[in-house]
Amino acid sequence: MFVSLNWLKNYVDIDNVSAEELAEKITKTGIEVEGIEYVAEQSSNVVVGYVKECEKHPNADKLNLCQVDVGEEELQIICGAPNIAHGQKVAVAKPGAVLPGNFKIKKAKLRGVESNGMICSLQELGIEEKYVPKEYADGIFVFPEDTEVGADALSLLNLDDAILELGLTPNRSDALSMLGVAYEVAAILDVPIRLPKEDVEQSREQASDHVSVKVDDPDLNPYYGAFVIKDIKVGPSPLWMRNYLIAAGIRPINNVVDITNYVLLEYGQPLHAFDYDKFGSKEIVVQRAKQGETMQTLDDQERKLSSDHLVITNGNEPTALAGVMGGANSEVSNDTKTVLLEAAYFNPAAVRTASKDFGLRSESSNRFEKGVDPNRVKRAGLRACQLLSEYANGTVLHGVVEFDELDKKEAEVAITTSKMNERLGTDISNDQIGDILRKLNFKYEQDGEQFSIQVPTRRQDISIFEDMVEEVARIYGYDHLPYTLPQGASQAGGLTELQQLKREVKHYFEGAGLMETITYSLTSKDRATLLVSPEVKESAVTSVELAMPMSEEHSTLRLSILPEMLASLSYNVARKQTNLAYYEVGTVFVSQEETVTKQPDEKLRVSGALTGEWLTHPWQQEKKEVDFFLVKGIVEGLFNKLNIVADYKHLKLEGMHPGRTAQILIGDVPVGFIGQVHPTLQNNFDLKDTYVFDLDLDYLFSIYENEPSFTKIPRYPSITRDIALVVDENLNAGDVETTIFKAGGPLVKEVQVFDVYQGEHLESGKKSLAFRLLYLDPERTLKDEEVEESYQAILTAVKDEHEAELRG
Amino acid sequence: MKERLQALQAEALTKVEEAATLSDLQDIRVAYLGKKGPITEVLRGMGKLSKEERPVIGELANKVRETIANELDAKKEKLEAAGLEKRLEKETLDVTLPGRPVQVGGPHLLTSIVEEIEDLFIGMGFEIKEGPEVETDYYNFEALNLPKGHPARDMQDSFYITEELLMRTHTSPVQARTMGEYKGNKPVKMICPGKVYRRDTDDATHSHQFTQVEGLYVDKNVRMSDLKGVLNRFAKQLFGEDREIRLRPSFFPFTEPSVEMDISCKVCNGEGCSVCKGTGWIEILGGGMVHPRVLEMAGYDPKVYNGFAFGMGPERIAMLKYGVDDIRHFYTNDVRFLQQYHKA
């Protein structure tokens, strides 16, 4: 809402505060002033001039040479506007004048002829093109004939105005009107309010002889008032009204339309003017549209209606979309003689449906949607009649033809001073509360500390005690509330064990050299099904999609963090950042339904992706590319930290390298995977070799035991034995390890691969695996014989199971 | 003989003095103290001496040996030290060459901010609660006094999945869920951080996914001045002791009265500048006293219990605190952005 302070001055006295002070006060009291615009702050020295003579420029076809009387002197000015003419009163920027954009006017010569100033268009004076009345859009502005020559043109055009831009919260629709703002300012400044004139002389002729009103559904339209105004002369509205409309962001059209817009802004009540002679009947029928019916609205669009839409009809066909837009067939034109004026209350939800369905958000629909003041509907109609009579030559017929089932009762709210203070933590007195209610123009009865308040209907947002708490507090001033701390029994705050664990996992990965990312949960349909870990895929029947996404890119809930993470890598690589190590902890969304009806399971996972070089030390020529075992080491580190033992087995997963991907199992439970992204997919993301991991954190946390039991530090020495085996090159070291543990017996405590070799001195198709075995009995010193026995058993077992030979 | 011994000592000490290497010293040791050396020779010739002279000369000879041996040891130590010095000299490095880089990871800036906020409120006795990102219409709106058709639903146009399911538009549903969990009979003191989603086109100031931290305190006799006190303490801890706060009336369907909290602008110290659009104040969060209908729907009797709630956006806080100029930076994961805040 744009509030012209010059306009506001008509209702409240604000001369003693500056625009800034007023803005600050309004903001602190409850309506945020988002900006102050000084229309033409820097302009000066523009006056009204009378064009005494206007002739063609001797040396230029498109220019005119004018003699302009500006009061104290006569100026010769060259003007290029097509609409300049002898006898006009125009805005003249005299030499020395300054126009918006710090444009200084100087004496000049144009094609050999002297020009002493400039005749201005509204745009040149700082008015936005879209608000300039159409007749002046391509030329200079012309003042009414009775304008005084030499007068200050800037003030006549209201360019000395300051305009406050109010950011209204949905509850404060009362401030969608100048009167509403006036009440607010009156309360803040504690000044009286002056209401506009609504009384108008009416003719003897009865409006009801010319029109009748019938409402089908009082819930949707509890009040409809029709006024008939004859003898209308359509023309420009008075300059002050045009100025105010422009200040409020509405382009002036003609007096009839301008008056309905003016009253809309003044009262917050939308009105509609029909051309009575084009209305098509003498009866107004408000009803739900017939399914499939069409009508042409003012903007010349053909609208297809349904029974959800409320329309004004002439008994046969729709003439307006209630509260949203009028029909083209009954539009007011320059020839209109009789106006049929509508002042109505339409159900907010009904108007919202229509404005949404047709994408028509207007000043009118906006106000109806929020609920207009029931006690101002008819008064707004009367106000418009008064203005039509004064500024459009109208003769107002007697009476308003109305349908009225509108509830105009004021809400009653009871408050007590002590409860108010209890809630606020304040020490406000009875008298202070009474004073605040008086400032707000709320009627009340007081009995000691008990107040019974009649809330004016303009304030639809107040109906319960808490609403009045806010009302009293904001006028009292939030600044005056004390600072206190809660008095309730204090409890120890803190993280739960799982929250703590989550933080520790993040710290682990960061310590391991990975950087945390936060990627979007909403991804494309294709990406949503990419690189989904087998155990997730198994439980997810479908990926969850938005009903109405804004773009395909963000249409589907992720089943894996990895695709968006790869996109992040790709983003960086495109910017020459090629060494990247990322991780993210976040949820994926698993639905077990074919058609989603319930909330999906949200599974906490940790994923990582690494690409490029890991260790680089340029001047020592050290360089290490990220590889499988680096990433595996990072994952193993996490398991060590969580005291969890995991197994790895080859995994074929779409999008992953078929030979370099492992599923991770804990016991029999699959908890994720690790490996290299398939080169084709890497290519799609413009990535070089990229390794990823993806783990089910929910499961890891569920088996994690917080208190590791104490293991005694062994007092007896351990014995190590190395064993090098020649095996088939396709054999997994992990399988050999399992055999060693099984055959070696309980004394084998650790088995560690310390060498893998393939090449010279070995038969082709073979590789050598070297293990270091650690024997230990915590209770006693080991004997050589028993170690030897175990060692031999291992040799036999690996030979039997893997055809492994001891390497010579 | 005595003279002979003294002459030998003087001669040997001069040679020790002159010795430049360890092998020189070894030669001297062999020459003077060895079995074929002159001192041994002197001792051997002692038989010719008188009974009285013998112990005197013997003692002297031993003393000479000892002196020479001591000097040899001292000199050896000295030469060894010098040798080490020399070797170390040779091992000198160019200390200005760069070190071996360590791979450094770190948290996302938003995580740092969220954890900082969490920890501040934990210090005031709050617990952390989390909830689903896909919410029911009931918890996201209705339980928060936003019935279907409520105009304020416009303020947060949402991503619906079905008519009843949507991406949560705020973390407030976690509050409603927690109150439900506590069954209307014990105080609630919680913070709920998390991801939220709104139908916004991504640009410098909008993101369809962003982060929120909300707080809720429900108890008997909670006052609006308590909200002011708690927010003041929070703001000073997060933004600095010299910041002032101010509350302004606002509107949220789930609170009444509602407030917006500003802090005094750090850039201009409240004088007014471009960062604060000339007002001297910067909006940080919204909040208010929990609406009685919200309490009622969650099973708390508003005649017995009341409370306050508040919510803030870590992105906005990060943008203010660190001057991040585009909200998209938080989600494109440019490594140069992520790295900047590891020291923060």
Ligand SMILES: [Zn+2]
């Ligand atoms: Zn500032």
